Amino acid sequence: MNSFIYQLEGVYLSKNGKDILKDINLDIPKGDRLSVVGPSGSGKSSLLRLLSTLDSASKGRVFYGGKDIDTMEPIDYRRKVRYVFQKPYLFGNTVRDNLVFPYNVMKMNPDFDRIYYLMDKLNVPLDFLDKDKDNLSGGEQQRIALIRSILMEPEVLLLDEVTASLDIVNSKLVEEYMIELNEEKGMTIFLVTHDLAQARRWGGNTIYLEDGRLKHYMPTDEFCRQYGKDLTVFGKRKGEDGDE
């Protein structure tokens, strides 16, 4: 077996004739906790889309547990690797429609104990289950989208700025539970963030992208020590500082 969960070899991603990811080479150990940072438009979401097989590399190869991702059945792969989109989006009418969906596609009966457990864990009131999705705040939608993706306990979780519309209390709550999943279940988790303080709390390793290229891959504390002063690496907009 292979101790790397992902190996990327000279990966390019192009869309409409433009190279969005360029020559990415990366070995990621199983169970790693990663923060993905870089200026806006540097390709963070694109990297996650690629790893979630919503897009395919135009050049180069991606291996998952030693297997070429292109040779795997996408449905089986996506059941192990879950991607939480940057823009939260709920479908159907109610929260319930969203939370039973992952069970329905696998022709399983919904496990409401688990649904309630995760709602509780992520601070979503249990009586929200039958709430109309349009009557939820952005932060509530984001947490429900997150629950929807972790119900099945994936091997890999790809989180694209999932705490962007959360207050600091809920944001920390989410981070802590994600760290728990990583440490206790060995889930490999990617967290895209624009927040230096969050990256510090998250720890693990940092993938730093710039203009579609992988510029750094190193332990997060070292990355923050070396580059944390330079606010542009986190793609900060003016007046939007870390919270320390």
Add this chain to the structure above:
Amino acid sequence: MNEMTLNIYSLMMASVLVFISIIFSYWQNLKLEKDIIVGTVRAVLQLTAVGFLLNYIFKLDHWLYTTLMMLFMIYNASNIAAKRGRGIQKGKSIAFVAIGAGAATTLAILVLVGAIKYIPSEVIPVSGMVIGNAMVAVGLCFRQMQQLFADRAQEVEIKLSLGANEKVASMGIIRQSIRLAMQPTVDSLKTLGIVSLPGMMTGLILAGTPPLKAIQYQIMVTFMLTSTVSIATFVAGYLAYRRFFNDKRQLVNITREE
């Protein structure tokens, strides 16, 4: 049919009506004059050619030529329907199968229950109506699908990434496209006779058929149009959604690739 007052002479006089729209277009600067002239000439030529062709096929009165004529009509209809969904790969073939399935089922039922006979003078006009309506509905279905796959791309991708297959991920879009494509037919059911006297009935009445008899025909036509349109849009919807995905079960952006 012998009481008809229409003859070649009065038909030529009626072409004055076309000049009204040309003058109107010129006066209002609509720039439609050329289109109107070309369209009118085409319509006259096409109809004349079809008139001769039908005359010939009616005389032959052979099931093989009748069937070939129908296939030809379905072929033309699917080309036009596919234009509504430019960018949907194999749109023409999908439309052909969909319109063909709708028309064939409906005609088979009509012939089996004895409502019409499989002779050119009955089958061809009836297929013309059926195919024309199926064409419009399939075209609408294609256009709806393209629009919805563009608007709801994120929903589809979220469902894919939650482990759904293409069909499950597209289900909402397929159903809504079929529904919207059938809507005009269903709406016209409700207004039939109140707002519109449909073309067939009008034609029969002008040609001297008593209104009560004409209505019987029209009721049959209404039934058959409804069934054809539902079969054709259903087949089109369930065949076309696959074209929005590649073999890696990824949503492909066909509106951008045009």
